[in-house]
Amino acid sequence: MGRTTSLPYRAQVMSRGLQILDLLAESGGELGPGTLAARLALHRSTIHRILTVLECHGLVRRSATRGKYSLGMKLFTLGNRASAQLELRDHAEPFLYRLVQQTGEDAHLCILDGTEMLSIAQVVGPRRVRIPATIGRRTPTHCTSVGKALMAFLPDTMLDALTARLALRPYTSRTLTTGSALKTELMRVRERGFAIDNEEIEEGLRCVGAPVHDHTGQVIASISVAAPASHLNNERLAAFVRAVMTAARGLSVDLGNNGERPSIGDFTIRST
Known part of the structure; x- marks a missing residue:
């Protein structure tokens, strides 16, 4: 650690x-x-004293049972904002355009901002689904493919802190509204490497999402394709999953990540 004794008091703190x-x-x-x-x-x-201040600002969190401290969600939020500012969108756009060419549907790049997913890049497909194609749009984490894809690959302490703050509001009859159901879903997402939004945020809309990792292995964003449920059926799902995962993996490599590719599991859209 560097020396701090020669610094003014506030700078020392x-x-x-x-x-x-x-x-x-x-x-x-x-x-x-x-x-x-x-x-x-x-x-x-x-x-x-220092920990108390850091905790007040969300930079650390204290375990109520163990009395120990870990990094807080605010750091993850700040890190994601920095990633967005470092031309993440510019890196992602070629992959989004390719996704649209392959699927004919809208492609999205989102990051976590607080407890919501923030859209930082979108490419609109020729069919133009009902989601407004606007940069800066916020969506819930628990009922979107981008949200579930990112949450599933968060470090456990960050995931626990995030899920504790989620309201788990129902948007449709298919929305996951309990912590246990969400945990089970995220375990499934982590195992297979992609997430599906099966009409969970909007009736008649399905999405496939996959995580984007940076050079350190940290999940920093997620890529998705959104399509009408009538277009994204079980027969077409496998092709969509492979296209989305290939795009997410390509962007991750472009950002310096050279880890192993997540395994691709069951493609079936499950009824909930």
């Missing part, structure tokens, strides 16, 4: 707060105040 975030990131899990105090050679009271 900020520097130590950043050091705490670095330690939590390096740990990959949770650390207690005592461990942080020992590693930074600071009094526990100082660590507690």
